[in-house]
Amino acid sequence: MFIKQLYTGCLSEAAYFIESEGVAAVIDPLRDIAPYLELARERNATIKYIFETHFHADFVSGHLDLAAATKADIVYGPETTTGFPVHIAADGEAFSIGKLVVQALHTPGHTMESTCYLLLDEQGQPHAVFTGDTLFVGDVGRPDLFSGNQSKEELAGYLFESLNSKIKTLPDNVIVYPAHGPGSACGKNLGPNTYSTIGDEKSSNYALLATSKEEFIRQVTEGLSAPPQYFPINAKINKEGYDALDMLMERSLRPLSIQDFKAKAKDGAVILDTRHANIFTEGFVPESISIGLEGRFAEWAGSLLPFDKPVILVTDPGQEQETIVRLARVGFDKVEGYLEGGFEAWKAAGEKIDLIISVDPDELAMDLPHDPNLVVIDVRKPAEYADGHIKDALNITLSEMTDPGSLADLEDNHNLYVHCQGGYRSVIACSVMKREGIHNLRNVNGGFAKMKDQKGLAVVQEKNVLN
Template identity: 50%
Template sequence: MKVEQIYTGCIAHAAYYIESNGEASIFDPLREVQPYIDKATKDGAEIKYVFETHFHADFVSGHLDLANKTGAQIVFGPTAKPGFEALIAADNQIFKIGNYQVKVLHTPGHTMESTTYLLVDENEEMHGIITGDTLFIGDVGRPDLAQHVIEDLTEEKLAAHLYDSLRNKILPLPNHLIVYPNHGAGSACGKMMSNETTDTLGNQKATNYALQDMTKEEFIEKLLDGLTAPPGYFPKNVLMNIQGYESIDDVIDRGEQPLEADAFEAAANETGALILDTREAENFKEGFIPNSINIGLDSNFAMWVGELIPDIKQQILLVTEPGKEEESIIRLARVGYDHAIGYLKGGFDTWKKANRETDQVNRLDVDEFLANFNNDEIKVFDVRKKSEFDSQHLIGAENTPLNQINEYLAEFPKDKKFAIHCAGGYRSMIASSILKQRGWDNFVDVRGGFDEIKEHKDAQVTAYVCPTTLL
C-alpha cells in the first residue's frame, strides 16, 4: 500500500496518489496529468478512480484529461452536479482500491459538495483523511468562495455548515489519523495555513483554532474575521471545473508556436494579445519588449497571472527563457489561461538581434536607494500585502498592494520621481512592468526589497508587529 503526497509549491497544492495491489487512484490532480500516469505505469498499476474533494477555485483540476487518458472513473461527493459524466458518491459510500478502502464523508462548508475521504488500510485500520479544503494544517477552508458562483450560498450559511461538518464528521475520528489537506501556506483558500503539509488529527485537535470548543456563532465570527476578497479568477476556475474544459494537450499545441521577431510583432498587433514575459526580474529589467508584462516563473506565477490578468480568455504571447515555453503554457493552464497563441523563438535575444525597440527598468541596490530616496520629498511605494506592510514598513512609505495596483494608479506621480519595492523584488518588478506599460517612466525599483531595506543601518522602519492574518 502506498499513499504519496505530490506537492506543487508555486500554487501551494497537494494531490495524492494511492496504490494498492495493482490499482491506483488520484485525488485532486493538477491539469497536467502525465506525471500521474507515469507513476502508475512505474508501479504496474491501473488508475481506477479520480477522486475530487470539491469544485476547486484556485486551479483547474486534471480530472477530465486523466479520465479520458486512463479510463478511470471520476468521483465527486454528494450534491455535486458536474456537466460531464461522473459518479456522485453517497455519504459513507466505500470504494475499493486493491486491498485499500476509501470511505466518503460528506463535509459541506467550504463548498456544499466538499467531501473528505477516509483511508482504511488492508488491515481495516483507519490510516488518514484526505480533507480537500475542509481542514488544513492550522486552518480550515474559507466559506466565501461558493457564493461567487451560487448567490444564495452566503458565507454565514457555509460557515455554519462547516462548523457542523467538523464537529460531526472530523472531530469524532481517532487522533492517530494523518491529515492530508489540499493546500499549504501561500494558498488563498485559507488565511492561517501552516508551512507543514501533513499532521496528525490529534495535534490539529489540540492546536487548530477552528477545532477548539466554541459555539457555532463564535466559530462563524472567528472564521469570517480577516477575510479579504478572493482573487478574481477563482469563480472562473470553479466554472471550468464544473462545466469542463479543453484538453491540456490542445492548449499546449496551440501555445507552442515558435515565432520569429517579425511574426511575433505581427501577431501582437493583429490579435491584441498580451505580451507576457516570464523571465526572472533581474533579466527582465535589463531589457524587454515595450508594453510587455513581467510575471516570473520563479515564484507564485499562476497566482499573480490570475490576480492581474482579468480576462481568463485573454490571448497571450510569451517571452520566456529558451526551454521554458511549455512550462509557461502549462502553468498558465493550471489556472485556466488556455489561450497562449505562440512564443518568441529564441527568447528576448531574438528580439534584440532583430534590432527591435526595447525598454528597461531602473533598479537600484538598497545602498543607493536609501542614499537618494530616504527623505520626505520623494515618494516610496510598498506593493506588499497590507498585512505585511502593517507588520513593519519603511517610515513614510505608502502601501499600494500589487493585487490592487489598478485601483492605485492615480497615486503614482507622473511629474516627480518615485521608488517602488516589495519584500524581495519579485512583485515590485511585476508592478514596474505594469507601470511602464501604462506610461510611467520616472521611477526606480529596489533590488532586494524590504527584506534588505530593514537590515540596513540607515533605514528608518516601524517596529515589527505580528500580523493577525496572512491575507
Template identity: 50%
Template structure:
C-alpha cells in the same frame, strides 16, 4: 498504506496517489496529468478512480483528461452536479482500490459538495483522511467562495455547515489519523495555513483554532470570517471550468507552442491585441524587454499572480520566456484556466535584440542608494506588499499600494521619479512592468526589496523603518 503526496509549491497544492495490488487512485489532480500516469505505469498499476474533494476554485483540475486517458471513473461527493459523466457518491459509500478501502465522508462547508475521503488499509485500520479544503494544517477552508457562483450560498450558511461537518464528521475520528489537505501556506483558500503539509488529527485538535472543543457555532463563524481577504477574481471562473468541462491540456500546449520569429511575433501582437507576458526573472527582465509587456516570473507564485492581474481568463497571450521554459509557462497558465497562449518568441529576448527592435528597461537601485535618497528626503516610496505585511513593518513615509490593487491607484503615482519595492523584488518588478505598460515611466525598483533593507546592517532601522503596528 501507500499514500504519496504530490506537492506543487507555486500554487501550494497537494494531490495524492494511492496504490494497492495494481490499482491506483488520484485525488485532486492538477491539469497536467501525465506525471500521474507515469507514476502508475512505474508501479504497473491501472488508475481506477479520480477522486475530487470539491469543485476547486484556485486551479483547474485534471480529472477530465485523466479519466479520458486512463478510463478511470471520476468520483465526486454528494450534491455535486457536474456537466460530465461522473460517479456521485453517497455519504459513507466505500470504494475499493486493490486491498485498500476509500470511504466517503460528506463534509459540506467550504462548498456544499465538499467531501473528505477516509483511507483504510488492507487490515481494516483507518490510516488517514484526504480532506480537500475542509481541514488544512492550522486552518480550515474559507466559506465565501461558493457564493460567487451561487448567490444564495452565503458565507454564513456555509460556515455553519462547516462547523457541523468538523464537529460531527471529522473531530470524532481517531487522533492518530494523518490529515492530508489539498493546500499549504500560500494558498488563497484559507487565511493562516501552516507551512507543514501533513499532521495527525490529534495534533490538529490541540492546535487548530477552528477545532477548539468549547467553541460555539457563532464563535466559529465570527473567527472564520474575520480577516478574509477578497478572493482572486479568477476563482469563480475556475469553479465553472471544473463543473462544466474544458479543453484538453494537449490541445492547449499544441496551440501555445508555436515558435514565432520576431517579425511574426510583432505581427501577431499587433493583429490579435494579445498580452505579451514575459516569464523571465526580474533581474533579467529589467535589463531589456519588449515595450508594453508584463513581467510575471515563473520562479515564484506565477499562477496566482496571473489570476490576480489578468482579468480576462480568455485573454490571448504571447510568451517571452527563457529558452526551454515555453511549455512550462503554457502549462502553468493552464493550471489556472488561462488556456489561450498563441505562441512564443523564438530565441527569446536575444532574438528580439538582434533584430534591432525597440526594447524598454526598468531602472533599479540598491538599498544603499535608497538610504541616500531617504536621508536627502528626495524619495517618494510606494510599498506594493500586502496590507498585513506593510502594517507589520515598513519604510517610514512609504505609501502602501498592494500589487493586486495597483490598477485602482494609477492616478496616485507622481509625475516625478518615485521608488517601489516589495519583500524581495518579485512583486515590485511585476508592478514596474504594469506601470510602464500604462505609460508611467518614472518608476525605480529596489533590488532585493524590503528584505534587503532589513538585512543591511549599515542602514539604521530606527531611523528608516517603522516598527510593527500590530504588536
C-alpha cells in the same frame, strides 16, 4: 499500501496517489497528468478512481484528461452537478482499492459539495483522511469562494458542523492530508507543513479550538481578503469542463517571428515575459508583463492577466512548453505562441527595448532625505506591511494593480521606489506600472528583507491584520 503526496509549490497544491494490489486512485489531480500516469506505470497499477474533494477555485483539475487516459471514474461528493459524467458518491459510500477502502465523508462548508475521503488500511482501521479544502494544517478552508446563494456566514456554519461531526471524531493518529499548504489563498493563514494528524490539529488549529458555533463563524469569516480574480473562473471551468491539454498545447506551442509577434501585440495580445526577474529588469520587449517562472507564477498570472485576451510569450529558450502548461493549470487557453529566439533575437534585430532601473537599499536611504518627490511603494500584502514597513511608504498591493484606480494618486513628478519582500513581486509591479505608462520608477533590490536593516530607512509597525 502506497501513498504519495505530489506537491506543487508555486500553487501550494497537493495531489495524492494511492495504490494497493495494483489498483490505484488519484485525489485532486492537476491538469498536467503525466506524473500520475508515470506513477501508475512504476507501480504496475491501474488507476480506477479519480476522487475530487470539491470544485477547485485556484487551479484547473486534471480529472477530465486523466479519466480520458485511464477510463477511471471521476468521483465527487453529494450536492454536485457537473457538465460531464461523474459518479456522485453518497455520504459514507465506500470504494475498494485493492486491500484498502476509501470512504466518502460529505463535509459541506468550504463549498456545499466539499467531501473528504477517509482511507481505511488493510485491517479496516482509519489511516488517513484527505481533507481537500475542508481542513488545512493550522487553518480551514475559507467559506467565501464558490458559495452560490449561500452567505459566507451560512457556509461557515455548515463547516463547523462538518468538522465537529465528521473530522474531529476521527482517531487522533489519523493522518491529515490537505489539498493545500502554506501560501495558498484558499485559507487565511495556513501552517508551514503539508500534512498533520487529527490530534495535532485538535490541539493547535484555531478553528478546531473554537468553543461555539458563533465563535467559529466569527473567526473563520473575519479578516478575509478579496479572493484572486481567477478563482470563480477556475471553479466554473472545473464544474463545466475544458479542452484537453494536448489540444491546448497544439494550438499554443507555436514559434512566432518578430513580425508576427509585433502584429499580435498590436492587435491587443498581452506580452508575458517569464524569464527570471533579475534578467527581465536588464532589458525586455516594451509593454511586457514580467511574471518569472521562479516564483508563484501561476497564481500571479491568474491574478493579474486578463482571461479574455490572447497571450504571447517571451521565455528562456526551452521553457516555452513549461510556461504553457503552468498557465493551463489556472485556466489560460488563449496563448497564441512565443517569440522565436526569445528576447535575444528581439534585441539582435535592433528592436526597441525597455528596462527597469534597480537600486540597492543604501541608494534609497541616500535619496530619501533630499528628494521631496520621492515615494516609496510597498506592494506586499496588508499583513506584511503592518508587521513592518518603511515610514510613509504607500501600500499598493500587487493584486490591487489590476484596478487602474489603484495608481490614480501617483503624480508625474513622483520618483517611485517600488519594493516587496524579496524582489520578485516588485519587478512584476514595475512591469505593470510601465505598461500603464508610469516610467519614473526604480525597483529596490532585495526588497524589505534588506531594507529593514539599512541605516537611514526608518521602519515602523502597525497593528497586524489578517490577510
